[in-house]
Amino acid sequence: MKITGYRTLSSRHHWRRAVGDVNGHIEDAVTDVPILIIETDEGIEGVGIGSHADLDRLFTAVLGEDPRAVSALFDRMLAAVFKSSHSGATYGGLATIDAALWDLKAKLAGEPLWRLLGGRDRFVPGYASGLDIALSDDEIAGFYGEFADRGYVAAKLKGGLDPDADLRRLRVIEEVLARNTTRPGLMLDANESWQVKQAVRYVSALEEHVDLLWVEEPLRRWDAVGHARLSAGVRSAIATGENLTGVEQFRPLFDAGAPDIVQAGAIWGVTHVLRLAHVAAARDLPISPVGYNANPAVAAVMTAVPNHLTTEVQALEFAPGVVVDHEFADGGIVLGDEPGGGIRIDESAIERASTGDGWRNPAGPHHRPQRAGLRVVLDGVER
Incomplete structure (x- = not known):
């Protein structure tokens, strides 16, 4: 062939x-x-x-x-x-x-790919992630409520501007997920928006009131020493790595003793995640893929590695024409038996979806603010 x-x-x-x-x-x-x-x-x-x-x-x-x-x-x-x-x-x-x-x-x-890779259990533990910085409290409750209906017990909030607002919103998520557990797993994602001491102040303020499982991307992705310093200064684990393109880019982080949780962008493919999982396992570190919906095939890897923690799920449906042989149940992803990565394409359905500006919108999250990491007062308002 x-x-x-x-x-x-x-x-x-x-x-x-x-x-x-x-x-x-x-x-x-x-x-x-x-x-x-x-x-x-x-x-x-x-x-x-x-x-x-x-x-x-x-x-x-x-x-x-x-x-x-x-x-x-x-x-x-x-x-x-x-x-x-x-x-x-x-x-x-x-x-x-x-x-x-x-x-x-x-x-x-x-x-199915998960069998080919050596997986035994088709279930992949997951957590809900709303990309929710602009959602109201009621919208947050509604979004995470859909995941709670599927048995999810953990969720990640987008935050980093205002600790009081983040605490309030974390409490909303906690209350929603409490229908499934007495101790929901709560995470906060700051998307590289802080400096080290800024991060210590912010996370410490939150930790006076809430138990954070991890803080994600608190610093710039290449700041290996900073991540290690931050991990030593707060109780929560430090998670990062989703934007590193190549396993070798993790070397400075590992050498510095960071991160606590190794993250891999699902968009970077099956071989990347598979290799990174084994490198992390050799250091007794858990791995957690980010953005499962961007490449659902990566979930198959998590059934075949010894150190998978949980996988980020951002939506309970896929784009038109993208048919995925997975289910969302019992607080995670249940992989199917269809041969291959579990993705089929319906080209006629794709043709009917053709509107919107997408990530290219200049107000969107892929454009770093000029003052990121340089705010003196942390209350959500730049002056």
């Missing part, structure tokens, strides 16, 4: 709510869902979702190759772009090809 080509599609995910974080938000959010389909000379196709970045340049490394050599092809793609670097957006394209190749490999084996 040989890889003969690829084609791309894009669906649109209608979130039915405002979506964002401390850096910005999008009202009534609609975001692009890039889809890649890899073609073979035997007519079997592999599906990956995540990114269309640099596909032409990356695909030369796998064209004509046997798709079953997934790990070797991952390294072959890395080698093909090593002069200009695989980091950043390029890694997204590489990871989407990687996900499609794993889908192909599992289909050829006639197994």
Whole structure:
């Protein structure tokens, strides 16, 4: 079998709510869902979702190759772009090809990906994450209530501007999840918006009133020493790593004794998450994928590694035309038996979803505010 080509599609995910974080938000959010389909000379196709970045340049490394050599092809793609670097957006394209190749490999084996990778239990523990910085208290209660109905016991709030507001909103989530447990798991995501001492002050203020499981991305992603200092100064665990594109980028964090919880962006693909999980396990650290909805195939990896903690789930539905053989129940993700990564594409449904500005909206969360990390007073208002 040989890889003969690829084609791309894009669906649109209608979130039915405002979506964002401390850096910005999008009202009534609609975001692009890039889809890649890899073609073979035997007519079997592999599906990956995540990114269309640099596909032409990356695909030369796998064209004509046997798709079953997934790990070797991952390294072959890395080698093909090593002069200009695989980091950043390029890694997204590489990871989407990687996900499609794993889908192909599992289909050829006639197994769901989680079985092919060696998983025993189809259940993946998860937590709810509303990308909820712009939601009212009532909207927060409604969103997390849907997850509580599915048995979820943990949730992550987007915050970092105003500790009083964050405490109030954490209490709302806690009350909703209390229907399933007496001690809901509460996390706070600051999306790289603080400096070290600013983070210590902020988290310590919250910890006087609430037990935080972790604080996520409190500092800039490359600040290894800062994350270690912060971890020593607060009770909650420090979680970071979702925006690091390559396992080698974690080396300074590990060398500095940070983070406490290793995070992997689901968008960075199956091989990345699989390798990172084993590197973290060698250090007795748990791993937690971020953004499952951006690449559901990554959930399969979590059934096959020894150190999975929990996986972020941002929505209980997928973009039009993206059909995923997973269920949300019992506080997590229940993987199905369909051969491959569990993703099928309905192209006619995709054609009907074509509105919205997506993440390119300049007010959205992918644009870092000019004063991030430089606020003297933490009350949610810049002066």
